[in-house]
Amino acid sequence: MRPRIVIVGAGFGGMAAVRALKGAAADITLVDQTNHHLFQPLLYQVATAALSPADIATASRVLTRGQPEVRVLMAEAVGVDPKEKLLRLADGDPLPFDHLVLATGAAYSFFGHDEWAEHAQVLKSLDDALAIRERLLFAFEKAERTDDPQEVRRLLTFVVVGGGPTGVEMAGTIAELALTTLARDFRRIDPKSARILLCEAGQHVLGAFPADLPAYATEALRSLGVEVRLGQAVSLVDSAGIVLGEERIDAANVLWCAGTQARPAARWLAADAARNGAVRVRPDCSVPGHPDIFAIGDVSSFEAGDGRPLPGLAPVAKQQGKYVGKLLAARIAGRAAPPPFRYRDMGTMAVIGRSRAIADFGRFQMRGFLAWLAWSLVHLMLLVDFRSRVMVYTNWSWAWFTYGRGARLLTGKGRKDSARKDG
């Protein structure tokens, strides 16, 4: 019987593992809660109405068409039985495996205040992005209909919590949405009067970047009209807004981009976990004590040579996925195992608004428009790679119908949802 490989998660890590297994003499099952692979780095553009969901997501079945040995299963994994070698699903029979790759990623963490989740919207899935889009756009619509100036102020106050790449992207883009896209579209309110706060408990936004890049990013955000509030933690989120340090700030829209927590794979395996819940893995990405179970990407904690865990970035997940795929292919073919995984850092980038970015390539740094150009080109290339496979197969393309942009859509149902949330 051909060995059974089960890969959980169709993100960058899981999909890279699937691809690296192309041609392997194994039965591969890819399990994911959704039916698509999501190009997460551009998710914030869906949340801010620049892109449509379909622009950054593709059906997993389409991406695996060239691999008949891969079966795609839309299901939620809820546990692992490492002794019986079974993956437990929320619904239906458990899935037997010989080799298991856990690539289930991370979620946002409210630092023990799960009750804040009701009032603060996270950005992780397409649904999150659409919920944010509805809330942002509806806040302006509602403000236009409101007479009470204090309520208008509250509706047009947007708080982004967390000064990492996602928080910076969101705050910058919301500022531009208010200042340019919506600027001339309302009669009673002035969208330019919108107040956008970015709250970061540390001393810098984008603190993972070296040298003066964080300071540059702060300045760039401020020039876009974003109030950057550093060094104070959000101590409360409720239906009225937030408390930042001692100060209460009324805000109808709070976006949560702070603190990630790995999905519960470590708990499933009773494995040693890092502080954020990620499974501490061995140099070959396997889980200690379980040589047939691997954890990659955000759900894993991989200590590099310097003793520091690798960051939760797409390239890490992709390289680990590719590595584990090749390792399994070698194992199945009876070839020697590859040397331990080594992360090749190709540089990191963060974008601030539509024409500025910062980039760290180790030996040198970039910032400003040139960095933004580099960011655009890199993401364009990654997207091309990802979508070109689709292009070949979509033989009834209506491409000529689509030249416009601007996914500024509020549907009836969404509006009601937002209305409820906005109180």
Add this chain to the structure above:
Amino acid sequence: MRPRIVIVGAGFGGMAAVRALKGAAADITLVDQTNHHLFQPLLYQVATAALSPADIATASRVLTRGQPEVRVLMAEAVGVDPKEKLLRLADGDPLPFDHLVLATGAAYSFFGHDEWAEHAQVLKSLDDALAIRERLLFAFEKAERTDDPQEVRRLLTFVVVGGGPTGVEMAGTIAELALTTLARDFRRIDPKSARILLCEAGQHVLGAFPADLPAYATEALRSLGVEVRLGQAVSLVDSAGIVLGEERIDAANVLWCAGTQARPAARWLAADAARNGAVRVRPDCSVPGHPDIFAIGDVSSFEAGDGRPLPGLAPVAKQQGKYVGKLLAARIAGRAAPPPFRYRDMGTMAVIGRSRAIADFGRFQMRGFLAWLAWSLVHLMLLVDFRSRVMVYTNWSWAWFTYGRGARLLTGKGRKDSARKDG
């Protein structure tokens, strides 16, 4: 004081009225439940995962940017007080008007069986289209995971009720989705085995078309693999499926494209209504007894010279909107009223799948590939007209990121919704 014109509905009729009032010395308020104008004729392509919502919808505020005298209000109209000249809103103060244009359209009617609405999905809004997309795609995913062959059969049986243009478009496109797009993407089920039924109580599909076009359409549908069932009415819709005549048919997905009912404007005004609830209007599209209140498009019933009401088509709504806009502009400027409204029939079309259509231009008819080409060109032109205005303004277009197609997206939330509906 400038006269106040209130236009209810941002569809083809309402938007045409707004445009025709460009430059008029009036304060215009456009009221709509959503924030966008929808290109309804291509809505079925969103429902069948070919287009994204943003491809066929544009924010009303964007479309009215060139008209500073127009205020856009996202609100639900719930009544009219013709004496006090007030439009009542679901939420907030009533809106005073000097002239009122009702362009609120029509909804689907379940022939007195409103309880069927729970099991049969209509296609009228973007939310409807996304709900259908979720249900269609999820049916295949669920079937792939199901062992019981009878349940697989039920999941892959799609019933479209109503043989008008929308029903024909949906049935044809679902057939093609199963036969081509999805054909090679599943391992256990064969999407080609999907059963697609189109149920029409009359003797023909597309019965409004002349000569042998309906018979051609039936044949074209059958050649796509659609079971066309004529001459029998659906007598029950429940969670298991439908009863057609005496026959019970198990189906997880029932799409309702039959029988329209005008929105309740006639009731608001205690006005004379046609059988489908539409307000019978005078030759200038005004409501009898209310010279300052107009009803256009699907919410109105306009008797042409031959005593038959005009059909519920986009061109009728557009021409009536333009007519009423010009009439009001003339009235405000103190010019003579235009002659009574006359509908200019430019022909009607219906599309069957991706390469066949029928078209009736009065003096001559077309069918087959040439008719489909004509359909494509006409819709392309209409879409260009509609979107070109947007293009000018979307100055931070990410157009280069979007070349793929295939909005095959199932999000977590949607999946759960569908799961619930699918039982």
